[in-house]
Amino acid sequence: MxxxxxxxxxxxxxxxxxxxxxxxxxxxxxxxxxxxxSVGKQVEFKGKQYTVVGFDDAIxxxxxxxxxxxxxxxxxxxxxxxxxxxxxxVDNSSAWRMDPTKKLVVPEINAFTLTSEDKIIANxxxxxxxxxxxxxxxxxxxxxxxxxxxxxxxxxxxxxxxxDQLFAEREGRTDVPAVYPHKIDLNVLPHIDVFLDNxxxxxxxxxxxxTKKIMLDDSIAVTATTVRIPTIGxxxxxxxxxxxxxxxxxxxxxxxxxxxxxxxxxxxxxFVYPMPIxxxxxxxxxxxxxxxxxxxxxxxxxWIVADNLRKGAATNAVQIVEYLAKNNLI
Ligand code: 2RA
Numbered sequence: 001m002x003x004x005x006x007x008x009x010x011x012x013x014x015x016x017x018x019x020x021x022x023x024x025x026x027x028x029x030x031x032x033x034x035x036x037x038s039v040g041k042q043v044e045f046k047g048k049q050y051t052v053v054g055f056d057d058a059i060x061x062x063x064x065x066x067x068x069x070x071x072x073x074x075x076x077x078x079x080x081x082x083x084x085x086x087x088x089x090v091d092n093s094s095a096w097r098m099d100p101t102k103k104l105v106v107p108e109i110n111a112f113t114l115t116s117e118d119k120i121i122a123n124x125x126x127x128x129x130x131x132x133x134x135x136x137x138x139x140x141x142x143x144x145x146x147x148x149x150x151x152x153x154x155x156x157x158x159x160x161x162x163x164d165q166l167f168a169e170r171e172g173r174t175d176v177p178a179v180y181p182h183k184i185d186l187n188v189l190p191h192i193d194v195f196l197d198n199x200x201x202x203x204x205x206x207x208x209x210x211t212k213k214i215m216l217d218d219s220i221a222v223t224a225t226t227v228r229i230p231t232i233g234x235x236x237x238x239x240x241x242x243x244x245x246x247x248x249x250x251x252x253x254x255x256x257x258x259x260x261x262x263x264x265x266x267x268x269x270x271f272v273y274p275m276p277i278x279x280x281x282x283x284x285x286x287x288x289x290x291x292x293x294x295x296x297x298x299x300x301x302x303w304i305v306a307d308n309l310r311k312g313a314a315t316n317a318v319q320i321v322e323y324l325a326k327n328n329l330i
Contacts (some may be wrong), residue, residue, distance in 0.1 A: 072093040236305045
């Protein structure tokens, strides 16, 4: 399988290369791709150096699949060009996610909807992915009515420049341009992506809308507050879920503990609960602090953490490609 990684020099691009190597995806040729200013740079894959090529050259090299993580406008312009010559695109930006003609895929939930006709496939938003991975088995068992989520999101979700801002502030340096409108170190910003007319941010509405699309159920109500915090290991989420049917807390824990891709870390007496510092670099979604909401029936609280660059981006994208390959859809 010839695989192009578009945006290979970015944080997610680098992680895609690592995940492809770690999972031993059968890559016959890796094609790192980026915009003009990065062409000629070297990136590492399986211990060897590869030279970054431009978009036109990448199309000419005819990869079977291109994993894009190069931002929405690049994707809107270039994904159709790749797809037009038969290259399957898995896109990590928000460009195609809510397009009704495109699938928005978390493999363990809705990969079964994919066909060989799907030439541009959208990878969901990081904060949505980790939440729906946990919601899905519980929805099957108890049927989810409503979710109230507050996020605590890593600066890596913004990209390299934001990580640089955090560490420059921490070291008292002023040589780095700020990407946030306020200080991020020793601070918390209740603001991710742009504000919309309804008072919510675009990140918040991604969680609302993408959840319904991935879970193939428009009846699930979601309300979100998304917040940036000065951490780099992953995104954390306090999630309150109201079910149609009642549940048993121990049964919920068992369901989640037995689900592939989820790790239950729920032993508060011994201070065991998910934290971004432990999720960093891992492919799984971690869940803990599971307890009944004592203020209303059929409702539960939990804490969900995942490395946003892994399951929230690179790992999920590679898993989509693995599914396509395994089912002869590329
Ligand atoms: C963030 N959700 O964390 C974004 C990245 N896709 O800002």
